[in-house]
Amino acid sequence: MSDNRPLRWFLYGYLALVFTFVFAPILFSVIFSFNSDRFPTIPLGSFTLKWYQTVWNDPDVWEAARTSLTVSPKSHLRSVHPILRRLHPC
Amino acid sequence: MKSTANLFGSKLSRRKALTYGAATALSTPFISRAWAAPTEINMLAWYGHGEPDVVAEFEAANNVKFKPKYYAGGDNMLGLIAQSPPGTYDVILSDGEFVQQLNAAGYIEELNAADYPFDDMLYEDFTKFPGHWKDGKLYSMMVRCGHLGVSYNKNAITAEEAMSYECFWKPEVKGKVGHFDWHLPSLGMMSLYNGNGAGLWDLSDGKWDAVQETTLSLRPQVGGYFDYGGTFNSLKNGEMLAMCGIGDWITGVLEKDGAPVGSVVPKEGGIQWTESYCIGKGTEKADIVKKFIQYMLSAEGQVKSAQMAAYPGFAITKSGRARLIEVDRAEAERTGQIDGMANDPITLVKEGRIHYRNIPVQQTLEDWNDFWSEYKNA
Amino acid sequence: MSDSTPAKAASSAARQSSVFKLTFRLPIIIWQSLFFIGPLCFMVAMSFFIVRNYRMQEDFVMKNWLKMLGRDYFWDSYFLTWGLAGIGTVVTMLVAFPAAYTLAFKVSETVRRWAIFMLIIPFFTSYLVRIFSWYVILAESGVINAGLSYLGLGPFVMLNTKFGTVVGYMTLTLPLVIILQTFALANIDKSLVEAAFNLGCRPFRTIYRVILPMARTGLIIAAVFCFILSFGDFVSPYYLGGSKPPTLPILIVDTVKSGQQWPRAAVVAVVMMVTLFVVAFAGIMAAYRRRFG
Numbered sequence: 001m002s003d004n005r006p007l008r009w010f011l012y013g014y015l016a017l018v019f020t021f022v023f024a025p026i027l028f029s030v031i032f033s034f035n036s037d038r039f040p041t042i043p044l045g046s047f048t049l050k051w052y053q054t055v056w057n058d059p060d061v062w063e064a065a066r067t068s069l070t071v072s073p074k075s076h077l078r079s080v081h082p083i084l085r086r087l088h089p090c
Numbered sequence: 091m092k093s094t095a096n097l098f099g100s101k102l103s104r105r106k107a108l109t110y111g112a113a114t115a116l117s118t119p120f121i122s123r124a125w126a127a128p129t130e131i132n133m134l135a136w137y138g139h140g141e142p143d144v145v146a147e148f149e150a151a152n153n154v155k156f157k158p159k160y161y162a163g164g165d166n167m168l169g170l171i172a173q174s175p176p177g178t179y180d181v182i183l184s185d186g187e188f189v190q191q192l193n194a195a196g197y198i199e200e201l202n203a204a205d206y207p208f209d210d211m212l213y214e215d216f217t218k219f220p221g222h223w224k225d226g227k228l229y230s231m232m233v234r235c236g237h238l239g240v241s242y243n244k245n246a247i248t249a250e251e252a253m254s255y256e257c258f259w260k261p262e263v264k265g266k267v268g269h270f271d272w273h274l275p276s277l278g279m280m281s282l283y284n285g286n287g288a289g290l291w292d293l294s295d296g297k298w299d300a301v302q303e304t305t306l307s308l309r310p311q312v313g314g315y316f317d318y319g320g321t322f323n324s325l326k327n328g329e330m331l332a333m334c335g336i337g338d339w340i341t342g343v344l345e346k347d348g349a350p351v352g353s354v355v356p357k358e359g360g361i362q363w364t365e366s367y368c369i370g371k372g373t374e375k376a377d378i379v380k381k382f383i384q385y386m387l388s389a390e391g392q393v394k395s396a397q398m399a400a401y402p403g404f405a406i407t408k409s410g411r412a413r414l415i416e417v418d419r420a421e422a423e424r425t426g427q428i429d430g431m432a433n434d435p436i437t438l439v440k441e442g443r444i445h446y447r448n449i450p451v452q453q454t455l456e457d458w459n460d461f462w463s464e465y466k467n468a
Numbered sequence: 469m470s471d472s473t474p475a476k477a478a479s480s481a482a483r484q485s486s487v488f489k490l491t492f493r494l495p496i497i498i499w500q501s502l503f504f505i506g507p508l509c510f511m512v513a514m515s516f517f518i519v520r521n522y523r524m525q526e527d528f529v530m531k532n533w534l535k536m537l538g539r540d541y542f543w544d545s546y547f548l549t550w551g552l553a554g555i556g557t558v559v560t561m562l563v564a565f566p567a568a569y570t571l572a573f574k575v576s577e578t579v580r581r582w583a584i585f586m587l588i589i590p591f592f593t594s595y596l597v598r599i600f601s602w603y604v605i606l607a608e609s610g611v612i613n614a615g616l617s618y619l620g621l622g623p624f625v626m627l628n629t630k631f632g633t634v635v636g637y638m639t640l641t642l643p644l645v646i647i648l649q650t651f652a653l654a655n656i657d658k659s660l661v662e663a664a665f666n667l668g669c670r671p672f673r674t675i676y677r678v679i680l681p682m683a684r685t686g687l688i689i690a691a692v693f694c695f696i697l698s699f700g701d702f703v704s705p706y707y708l709g710g711s712k713p714p715t716l717p718i719l720i721v722d723t724v725k726s727g728q729q730w731p732r733a734a735v736v737a738v739v740m741m742v743t744l745f746v747v748a749f750a751g752i753m754a755a756y757r758r759r760f761g
Binding site: 165172173268271312313319327328456460463467 | 523539540541544545600603604607608609610625627628706707709710711712713714718719722723724725728729
């Protein structure tokens, strides 16, 4: 593989750009989870933990978390089970 | 390599500590609930009616817990009920115009008129709201209402321009007019714009064609069709400068948040949305539901309804209005809910500038929905 | 009974092993039939039911098919969904390729592993929340336009457009496509690439004549996944495209929300599924087609 320096750096920069595209929405939602405004707009409001508090105190959220934790391993096992069978030397 | 096994005494107990810790953390909110075992009430309503800011006080006082299922649009509500076994929903919040269909299909219980404060109503018409009575029997109790009209961004449309639906066609807002994604209120507004007045829902073939034509002519101005969340977002960040099919129930919330938006009832007329509570057929909790409906019609309940975080509504009882002026005069002034104010909603209704929302008379809901899909694709 | 020949012993062993294999395969066959094929058949049947008073009733009418397929707006939506998903796939594949190329050839094994790990993270997050985040970034008063205004460039309308929809599709599919493309590229025979270089082939030509054909299978699979996911997506065209114009998934929701026309929605869904089966089948055929010569 010929070592083309400018090409390599261009590709690294491009990769960084692509990762920015992928992670920008995630980063923004984390930032706005600490924002005081109810709707996400810029400029930002003030820093607050109130949304985290609201979610922590909501029993419906805990109920949903419990459901997710119990259901998803079951469905994961069901879908992996046939694959595991195939890997069995038989 | 030094083993870290002795950090918590032994590897085994660390794992146990983590498991117990996680289990405790996950079950904390359940501990306090387990002692009380409150009665669950299943509610079917528009978004926000089962939220703490409205029901928390009632829940605490009566040891109940509301389990809301939210819908968007009366036909959506009917569909949800049709698909569930009788008794699924204990209390149903219905749009006024859909109560008739709920009753015809046998989804609601009869109410005892003596239980409810009819003499406290602000407007005589509300005591005999169309569709809520059948053969002298009461089936649903009106608890709040609101008005739909022109919703606009104050920086883009002036207050005078907003007094007519014509402002939606303004060239300056091309591509910035949004629709709430439900055919009924938007097409009703187009019908009012066409001058159909009180007959806005009763359209002959010719008039229905005219309404469709008017609507299609608005298409180049349309920026998008939005659900509840999308409507809020678009108006808040200025993507949309005007919105068709909504009213103060959306802009009121945004105004409180500081956005330069507002809603008015234009000269062609506005539409009133009405919300009424019914007791679901086959419920075992009819007594507590009755108590809840009475609570919502009491002064405290009416204030809670007027100040609802999800979307505000008008108080419909005299005591409710009086209490609102007492505890939140600013809100009462903002919405004109003080006797004598120019935009007093009751005055507007009395003057005939407001028409109750209804389902189309000569077409089916399906026809209107069909056209709505066609409109989106135009 | 000791006259069993080696052939008989072999065949009885083979029979035993095939019974054994069947027992292993049975659970997945039953599972697939119950939870995949069953609902599929029910959905096709449902497209012939009728709705009366908001209640669906079993029936066998052609009305739903005739009504739905006879509507202009259905076909408009159909071709639009094809177009948008197609453009989304092309754009995603093109955007992903240089990134996958870099990860496959230009970075160390460790970096590649970390990159793949990071690309799996988006799958742990909520797709819907990520789409809402794009509001803030793409809005006219949003981050991008604010930045561009410093450069004196006018505000661009990016939300409620087909551009917004494609951005949404990319949010959904880009991580997966990069991962699939990276695996496809990383698993080719590098000695052939080196041979091409030794013979004087320039980088771009190498990609076109050597790398792409060798990675063809994996790349086509990536494209097929991307198309299928985009075609069936409801969230992006609704929230970032403004439902304007609506794609087939939006049409399904509209049909059900108002009037509860599940049978008509089933018609749209069946048409979508047939389309995607055809696309997937064609894709797999193209991917695994043996090269002659």
